[in-house]
Amino acid sequence: MSASQKPIATGSDWNFNDLERFNDKLAALADEYRLNTYPNQIEVITTEQMMDAYASVGMPVGYHHWSFGKQFLAVEQAYKRGQMGLAYELVINSNPCIAYLMEENTLMMQVLVMAHACYGHNSFFKGNYLFRTWTDAESIVDYLVFARQYIAQCEERHGVHAVEQLLDACHALQNYGVDRYKRPSPISAEEEAKRQDEREAYLQTQVNMLWRTIPELPGNATPLPGSLHSDDDPLGLHSGGNYPPEPQENLLYFIEKNAPLLAPWQREMVRIVRKLAQYFYPQRQTQVMNEGWACFWHYTLMNRLYDEGDVDEGLMLEFLQSHAAVINQPDFDSPYYNGINPYALGFAIFMDIKRICEAPTEEDQQWFPDIAGTPWRSTLEFAMCNFKDESFIQQYLSPKVMRDLKLFLIVDDDQVETLVVGAIHNEQGYRRVRDALSTQYALSVKEPNIQVVEAAIRGDRSLTLHHIQDSRRPLGRSVYPVIRHLHELWGFPVRLVSMDEGRVTHRYRWPVEEESKDKS
Amino acid sequence: MTYFIDRRPNAKHKSAVNRQRFLERYRKHIKRSVEEAVNRRSITDMERGEKISIPTKDISEPVFQHGPGGARNIVAPGNKEFLPGDKIRRPGGQGGGGGAGEGSASNQGEGDDEFAFTLSREEFLEFVFDGLELPHLQRKPLKSLEEIKMVRAGLSRDGVPARISITRSMREAYARRIAMRAPIKRALKEAQQALEDEERKDTVLRNPARIVELKAEIERLEKRIEAVPFIDTYDLRYHQLSAQPQPSSQAVMFCVMDVSGSMTQNHKDIAKRFFLLLYLFLEKHYEKVELVFVRHHTAAREVSEEEFFYSRETGGTIVSSALTLVNKIIQARYPAEKWNLYVAQASDGDNWDDDSNTCRDLLIKQLMPQLQYYAYVEITPHDHQSLWHEYQSVAEHFPERFAMQQIVGAGDIYPVFRELFKRRLNQAR
Numbered sequence: 001m002s003a004s005q006k007p008i009a010t011g012s013d014w015n016f017n018d019l020e021r022f023n024d025k026l027a028a029l030a031d032e033y034r035l036n037t038y039p040n041q042i043e044v045i046t047t048e049q050m051m052d053a054y055a056s057v058g059m060p061v062g063y064h065h066w067s068f069g070k071q072f073l074a075v076e077q078a079y080k081r082g083q084m085g086l087a088y089e090l091v092i093n094s095n096p097c098i099a100y101l102m103e104e105n106t107l108m109m110q111v112l113v114m115a116h117a118c119y120g121h122n123s124f125f126k127g128n129y130l131f132r133t134w135t136d137a138e139s140i141v142d143y144l145v146f147a148r149q150y151i152a153q154c155e156e157r158h159g160v161h162a163v164e165q166l167l168d169a170c171h172a173l174q175n176y177g178v179d180r181y182k183r184p185s186p187i188s189a190e191e192e193a194k195r196q197d198e199r200e201a202y203l204q205t206q207v208n209m210l211w212r213t214i215p216e217l218p219g220n221a222t223p224l225p226g227s228l229h230s231d232d233d234p235l236g237l238h239s240g241g242n243y244p245p246e247p248q249e250n251l252l253y254f255i256e257k258n259a260p261l262l263a264p265w266q267r268e269m270v271r272i273v274r275k276l277a278q279y280f281y282p283q284r285q286t287q288v289m290n291e292g293w294a295c296f297w298h299y300t301l302m303n304r305l306y307d308e309g310d311v312d313e314g315l316m317l318e319f320l321q322s323h324a325a326v327i328n329q330p331d332f333d334s335p336y337y338n339g340i341n342p343y344a345l346g347f348a349i350f351m352d353i354k355r356i357c358e359a360p361t362e363e364d365q366q367w368f369p370d371i372a373g374t375p376w377r378s379t380l381e382f383a384m385c386n387f388k389d390e391s392f393i394q395q396y397l398s399p400k401v402m403r404d405l406k407l408f409l410i411v412d413d414d415q416v417e418t419l420v421v422g423a424i425h426n427e428q429g430y431r432r433v434r435d436a437l438s439t440q441y442a443l444s445v446k447e448p449n450i451q452v453v454e455a456a457i458r459g460d461r462s463l464t465l466h467h468i469q470d471s472r473r474p475l476g477r478s479v480y481p482v483i484r485h486l487h488e489l490w491g492f493p494v495r496l497v498s499m500d501e502g503r504v505t506h507r508y509r510w511p512v513e514e515e516s517k518d519k520s
Numbered sequence: 521m522t523y524f525i526d527r528r529p530n531a532k533h534k535s536a537v538n539r540q541r542f543l544e545r546y547r548k549h550i551k552r553s554v555e556e557a558v559n560r561r562s563i564t565d566m567e568r569g570e571k572i573s574i575p576t577k578d579i580s581e582p583v584f585q586h587g588p589g590g591a592r593n594i595v596a597p598g599n600k601e602f603l604p605g606d607k608i609r610r611p612g613g614q615g616g617g618g619g620a621g622e623g624s625a626s627n628q629g630e631g632d633d634e635f636a637f638t639l640s641r642e643e644f645l646e647f648v649f650d651g652l653e654l655p656h657l658q659r660k661p662l663k664s665l666e667e668i669k670m671v672r673a674g675l676s677r678d679g680v681p682a683r684i685s686i687t688r689s690m691r692e693a694y695a696r697r698i699a700m701r702a703p704i705k706r707a708l709k710e711a712q713q714a715l716e717d718e719e720r721k722d723t724v725l726r727n728p729a730r731i732v733e734l735k736a737e738i739e740r741l742e743k744r745i746e747a748v749p750f751i752d753t754y755d756l757r758y759h760q761l762s763a764q765p766q767p768s769s770q771a772v773m774f775c776v777m778d779v780s781g782s783m784t785q786n787h788k789d790i791a792k793r794f795f796l797l798l799y800l801f802l803e804k805h806y807e808k809v810e811l812v813f814v815r816h817h818t819a820a821r822e823v824s825e826e827e828f829f830y831s832r833e834t835g836g837t838i839v840s841s842a843l844t845l846v847n848k849i850i851q852a853r854y855p856a857e858k859w860n861l862y863v864a865q866a867s868d869g870d871n872w873d874d875d876s877n878t879c880r881d882l883l884i885k886q887l888m889p890q891l892q893y894y895a896y897v898e899i900t901p902h903d904h905q906s907l908w909h910e911y912q913s914v915a916e917h918f919p920e921r922f923a924m925q926q927i928v929g930a931g932d933i934y935p936v937f938r939e940l941f942k943r944r945l946n947q948a949r
Contacts, residue, residue: 017525021526023522023524039521040521040523042525043524043525044528045527045528047530048529049527049534052534055535055538056538066537066538066541066544067538067581069537069540069543070542070579070635072539073542073637077638078638080638096523103528164541165546168581171581175584231855270909291833329597330597331597332596332598376770383836404598406597406598407595407597408591409594409595409793410595410608411591411592411593412593412594412610413590413592414588414589415589417609418609418610419604419607419608420607421603421606422604424599424603424604426604427606430606434593447614448584466586471591472589472590472591473586473587473589474588474589475584475587476585477586477587478584481582482584
């Protein structure tokens with residue numbers, strides 16, 4: 001390639017003209033690599049606007065809630081005290097794909113960010129199956145506008161306090177507002193608004209249907225469903241089946257459809273929080289892949305720019321320094337260690353896949369017979385499109401990467417006096433380390449598994465949830481505040497039972513009563 | 521396809537609403553911190569924000585989480601010496617300290633148990649005054665004392681030696697010397713020329729008598745030139761000053777407070793806010809504001825701010841002792857011609873019955889004529905006592921400059937303050 005050409009721009013100052021020319025160049029290169037992207041909308045913003053964007057999780061429009069204010073104060077404080085630099089970029093999964101560039105960035109940073117966000121993340125959003133299935137890039141911004149307006153209206157009509165309380169409760173459960181296995185219906189602001197009245201009316205009748213026949217049982221002597229003797233219930237009114245017939249993992253959905261006392265506007269707000277949680281659901285599961293993919297592409301594209309003489313050595317050196325900082329993985333015993341750096345792990349795996357394709361070793365032939373020696377571009381594309389962190393690591397984490405990062409497995413069992421090293425990066429350990437790392441990224445392991453098992457529609461209307469313990473891990477102390485919020489939404493007693501291999505280990509209940517205290 | 525948008529000119533403070541919501545929600549916590557700050561800080565030190573800390577557990581947003589315990593596998597990078605089966609002692613002794621998979625729970629990092637942030641100055645003051653809207657503290661045309669200030673106003677021929685303008689005097693002397701020497705020098709030149717002509721003549725034609733005459737003349741003229749003085753009294757110039765009236769830029773604020781046993785710390789905290797507000801107001805108006813703290817029970821004493829607000833005393837109450845002391849301090853240190861005098865008095869209304877008359881007389885005859893303003897607040901939910909009634913008659917004498925109000929709780933302070941100053945501001949316009 002001809003390095004004789006003059007660089008597009010040098011130094012650290014930038015202007016819009018330079019950016020456009022770099023972007024044109026990057027777009028051409030991305031095209032060459034067949035990166036499929038949404039159109040880009042690149043917005044140049046100030047530091048303060050970046051902090052705003054941070055506080056609203058990058059949403060260009062968000063509804064108002066104190067927790068975002070808290071977030072903002074935290075970011076501002078950390079930034080002012082110099083504990084934290086702001087991220088150089090923020091990118092939103094929408095169509096067009098919105099990327100923020102901070103005005104303080106140097107020229108190199110702006111180019112890097114464009115390569116990273118506008119071509120890396122952007123193509124990931126468009127290609128990865130989780131994003132394609134769970135989010136709707138076309139309508140997210142419209143939906144956000146709708147949500148903001150709707151919640152503002154509710155605040156006017158029902159008071160800020162009532163709305164805030166409801167949002168608090170919903171936020172506590174938002175990680176349990178996603179259908180994990182079922183493709184959700186797409187969202188559309190327009191239709192949401194159009195069908196809203198209809199839905200309100202319909203939902204209310206549904207709920208009423210469900211609860212209509214329930215007799216108010218007096219006092220605390222309420223028996224649990226199914227526990228009535230046939231003598232007391234000759235007509236068998238209480239002996240119907242369980243409701244819901246199957247355990248429900250989507251708590252917010254269950255609340256929205258079944259909570260007996262919520263007003264229609266409250267159901268609508270539960271729905272909004274649920275929809276937004278669903279929008280973020282893929283991001284929580286693809287951090288390693290998403291960042292790794294973006295790093296892989298900024299690295300590839302920047303090198304191409306240099307090869308073609310569009311940037312000079314100075315800019316390239318600055319880039320390499322910055323790149324090295326981003327993908328740095330401190331060792332577990334380093335004071336800077338803060339878990340595994342998703343940028344480092346993702347970048348390492350993608351680079352390694354490319355290596356396996358181009359120059360497979362004997363080991364690779366053995367471990368990855370299906371990809372060794374294949375064209376790297378399409379192999380990489382397949383890896384990006386069809387996996388989430390959990391499965392991606394399981395599929396592609398190679399012995400070489402494990403050796404490079406010197407990954408090892410520690411088993412922390414409270415029944416054993418010490419921590420035990422379970423496996424290390426050697427022939428016997430590769431598979432165990434890989435399994436463990438993969439599991440570490442599984443949401444079902446990261447978050448407690450909690451499902452609704454019973455709403456006592458024939459009894460005291462209490463809601464029962466089961467927590468299925470994973471490796472005997474109990475719930476943290478936050479459980480009471482959360483079930484209190486759940487109780488606010490449900491309106492009747494809430495029970496939560498921790499189960500370990502079919503054995504009840506702990507019962508939680510809100511409102512707290514003597515009964516539950518005795519048992520715990 | 522790419523669009524570039526420059527959003528920098530867009531509205532900032534997008535999070536302002538959320539920030540306010542947050543402050544509103546944690547009002548109680550923040551108020552506690554602010555109250556502590558107010559009690560800790562001096563009255564003169566209110567013009568800055570405050571760092572607020574709230575325990576993280578009070579503001580956390582709960583979600584279901586794994587607690588410590590059970591078994592978990594952790595994959596970590598950077599193995600150096602471990603082999604499978606190695607046993608490692610638990611760090612910190614508790615189960616599962618380093619759970620790497622749980623990062624999503626606290627995004628504040630570092631596991632601080634305090635959530636800290638900074639209130640801006642406005643927010644701080646808002647909390648100090650219980651969320652009541654603060655007045656826009658501007659330079660209002662409050663009538664203030666005229667002070668005579670001497671300004672330089674050209675030069676004059678007489679004055680005291682201390683005000684001599686040396687340059688100007690020397691310049692005058694130089695001019696005078698030139699003027700006085702010029703005719704003599706001219707005559708001298710003519711004489712010298714004549715002498716020269718005479719001496720150049722042939723010896724036969726010379727007139728010795730003329731030469732002698734000329735020489736004498738030259739000598740006389742040279743003496744005259746020397747006699748011109750280097751500097752003369754006429755030359756002296758003095759800076760001249762003229763008197764100009766100017767609004768005085770200094771004020772002194774007397775904080776007078778009853779510290780007898782009946783004043784509780786709560787009363788004092790309310791009083792502190794009252795003094796503070798008055799101080800903020802004066803500070804906007806005057807370049808220099810001095811504070812004098814006078815506290816009294818049966819006897820009055822001038823004290824430091826610290827002692828003023830926080831030391832406890834008991835005993836009866838004689839208000840006139842404080843008024844007398846204020847008067848004395850004014851005579852001694854703050855002459856009324858030079859200082860704008862303000863007195864702010866806070867009390868719970870107790871006084872010896874006999875003393876209230878004395879107070880009234882003291883105020884009407886001695887104090888009020890010197891003062892710009894006298895503000896009295898009575899912090900009590902109860903009925904007024906004799907002091908209030910006597911003060912009412914003072915207020916009748918000086919409706920413009922004497923104000924009195926009753927306060928029950930901290931929230932009443934600002935309305936009272938507005939009430940106190942409203943009339944004055946209108947009248948001054």
